[in-house]
Amino acid sequence: MRAHAATTVQADVDRWIDCINDPELRALDGYSRFAYLAGALAEFRTLVHHRLRPAPMALRFLLRMLYRPASTLTLDAARIGPGLFIQHGVGTIVSAEAIGSNCWINQQVTIGYDATGRPTIGDRVRIAAGAVVLGPITLHDGATVGANATVIHDVPAGVTVVAPLARPLGEVQPPPPGHDGR
Numbered sequence: 349m350r351a352h353a354a355t356t357v358q359a360d361v362d363r364w365i366d367c368i369n370d371p372e373l374r375a376l377d378g379y380s381r382f383a384y385l386a387g388a389l390a391e392f393r394t395l396v397h398h399r400l401r402p403a404p405m406a407l408r409f410l411l412r413m414l415y416r417p418a419s420t421l422t423l424d425a426a427r428i429g430p431g432l433f434i435q436h437g438v439g440t441i442v443s444a445e446a447i448g449s450n451c452w453i454n455q456q457v458t459i460g461y462d463a464t465g466r467p468t469i470g471d472r473v474r475i476a477a478g479a480v481v482l483g484p485i486t487l488h489d490g491a492t493v494g495a496n497a498t499v500i501h502d503v504p505a506g507v508t509v510v511a512p513l514a515r516p517l518g519e520v521q522p523p524p525p526g527h528d529g530r
Contacts, residue, residue: 353399353400353402353403355430356399356430357382357396357399358378359430359431359449360392360395360396360399360430360431360432361378361381361382361385362431363430363431363432363433363450364385364389364392364433365381365385367433367435367452386415387415390416390417390418390419390421390437391418391421391434391435391436391437392434393415393416393417393418394417394418394421394423394434394437395423395428395432395434396411396415397411397412397415397417398423398425398428399428418437418438420437420438420439420440421434421437421438421440421441421442422440422441422442422443423442424442424443424444425442425443425444425445425446425447426445426446427446427447428446428447429446429447429448429449429450429451429471430449430450431449431450431451432447432449432450432451432453433450433451433452433453434452434453434454435452435453435454435455436454436455436477437453437455438455438456439455439456440453440454440455440456440457440458441457441458441459441460442457442459442460443459443460443461443466444459444460444466444467444468444469445465445466445467445468445484446468446469447469447473448469448470448471448472448473448489449471449472450471450472451469451471451472451473451474451475452473452474452475453474453475454475454476454477454478454479454495455477455478456477456478457475457476457477457478457479457480457481458479458480458481458482459475459480459481459482460481460482461482461483462482462483462484462500464483464484465483465484466482466483466484467481467482467483467484467485467486467487468484468485468486468487469481469486469487470486470487470488470489470490470491470505471489471490472489472490473487473488473489473490473491473492473493474491474492474493475487475492475493476492476493476494476495476496476497477495477496478495478496479493479494479495479496479497479498479499480497480498480499481493481499482498482499482500483500485499485500485501485502485503486502486503487499487502487503488502488503488504488505488506488507489505489506490505490506491503491504491505491506491507491508491509492507492508492509493508493509494508494509494510494511495510495511496511497509497510497511498511
């Protein structure tokens with residue numbers, strides 16, 4: 349179990365460094381990369397705490413005191429594949445049956461229950477800022493959910509779903525004569 353957790357956390361570190369795409373971070377050794385991510389990014393710490401759930405309670409408590417998780421990010425899933433990247437996890441709630449590998453979740457996302465169940469997220473799924481994914485649905489491999497979209501039906505593999513674009517309500521009124529916009 350410990351070797352598996354270590355391999356998964358290493359895959360997480362590699363994925364986060366790839367997603368951040370900073371040449372200075374890429375140049376660091378594996379331990380230094382982990383130390384940077386754990387020290388600087390509460391979202392990464394939250395994921396690591398999720399990964400360490402099978403660890404002894406005393407170790408988990410000590411790590412929580414040293415490396416506090418993000419207070420505004422909730423991760424609840426029976427299985428989260430390696431390489432989950434959470435960009436700006438502020439106001440994000442993730443409660444899924446399972447999350448595949450190499451997924452990307454942005455800020456203010458809600459993934460969770462409706463009256464009948466909660467979602468399953470496939471591999472390489474990307475969920476943009478403000479999206480809401482509810483119920484016992486599946487976002488299949490490679491699906492993308494656009495910003496502020498609400499998803500309550502399955503999304504097939506490789507398909508992108510988006511919210512309606514903002515548009516003016518009613519007729520656009522021209523500025524009054526002599527108004528220069530200041």
